Amino acid sequence: MSRKKSWILLLIAIVIAVLWFGYRSGWFDSARTQGPATTSASNPAAPQNPELAGQAGLTHESPHLALGTPADATPEDEHLLLKPQYALSYKSAIVSPAWVAWKIDAGSYGTVPRYEGKFFPETGLPAGLPIATHDDYSKSGFDRGHLCRSLDRTDTVENNRATFSMANIIPQTHDLNGGPWLKFEDYCANLARESGKTVWVVAGGSYSTEPARIGKNRVAVPTASWKVVAVLDQGIKPDSITSTSGIRLIAVEMPNTRGIIRHDWKQYRRSVDEIESRTGYDFFGRLPSRIQQDLEARTDSL
Numbered sequence: 001m002s003r004k005k006s007w008i009l010l011l012i013a014i015v016i017a018v019l020w021f022g023y024r025s026g027w028f029d030s031a032r033t034q035g036p037a038t039t040s041a042s043n044p045a046a047p048q049n050p051e052l053a054g055q056a057g058l059t060h061e062s063p064h065l066a067l068g069t070p071a072d073a074t075p076e077d078e079h080l081l082l083k084p085q086y087a088l089s090y091k092s093a094i095v096s097p098a099w100v101a102w103k104i105d106a107g108s109y110g111t112v113p114r115y116e117g118k119f120f121p122e123t124g125l126p127a128g129l130p131i132a133t134h135d136d137y138s139k140s141g142f143d144r145g146h147l148c149r150s151l152d153r154t155d156t157v158e159n160n161r162a163t164f165s166m167a168n169i170i171p172q173t174h175d176l177n178g179g180p181w182l183k184f185e186d187y188c189a190n191l192a193r194e195s196g197k198t199v200w201v202v203a204g205g206s207y208s209t210e211p212a213r214i215g216k217n218r219v220a221v222p223t224a225s226w227k228v229v230a231v232l233d234q235g236i237k238p239d240s241i242t243s244t245s246g247i248r249l250i251a252v253e254m255p256n257t258r259g260i261i262r263h264d265w266k267q268y269r270r271s272v273d274e275i276e277s278r279t280g281y282d283f284f285g286r287l288p289s290r291i292q293q294d295l296e297a298r299t300d301s302l
């Protein structure tokens, strides 16, 4: 090979290497989503189908909120954050999410191992809000209790890692986190994995007016954890529900105390109405009012 040809080949190799590096580094994907979408909770997006609308069923561009965005009377003290993996409403007053909402189905599950790094402070919130760090929980006596849990986001490394944001975490006693709360998480996961159901979940904490606080950032400790769940049979679409068949609601509220690790999750079932009056949120607001009224008054007994 002539000297000139070698130089040209080398040059081509360098250009290809640079382009490949650029491609891997994301230089060319301006169209790809750049981090989580963020919007003020008091700033609702597209209006919903009035035919199917409940009273307070604000909807946003998130599959996790397809049955409605939990809405209370004071949206201005929260900040809505939409991520590919879940949606949440962040509340500075408790240095925690007021609620996290997510959807699970068979596709949520894969073989990705649990992310091994420290939990990380949420970067998608406006600067200046007090936010929790991993260390706030250290030696506090409370677990970093996932709301959208790691085990329900095992399809990709990125999706699993996303559950380790501290904005997806509330303080839970180990007996709650590893006891009835875990058992109910497993129960919901089984519905999604084995029974072909799609499960929409909203979860958060119940707080006293002067909650105990942990860590430098003064994270509020809830007195209980609640969860409301809508289980839709295969083939039932969230935006075309016109009857109560093929949809099951389950709600629980579990005390954030010790000594409950062996308790059956079923003993903590409540009606959605009870959780609504406790938290001030309307859940599943996109379900037709008549269907909300019927299903939300019942306490699951399967």
Ligand code: MN
Residues within 6 Å of the ligand: 145, 146, 149, 177, 178, 182
């Ligand atoms: Mn947990």
Ligand code: MN
Residues within 6 Å of the ligand: 276, 282, 283, 284, 285, 292, 296
């Ligand atoms: Mn409701």
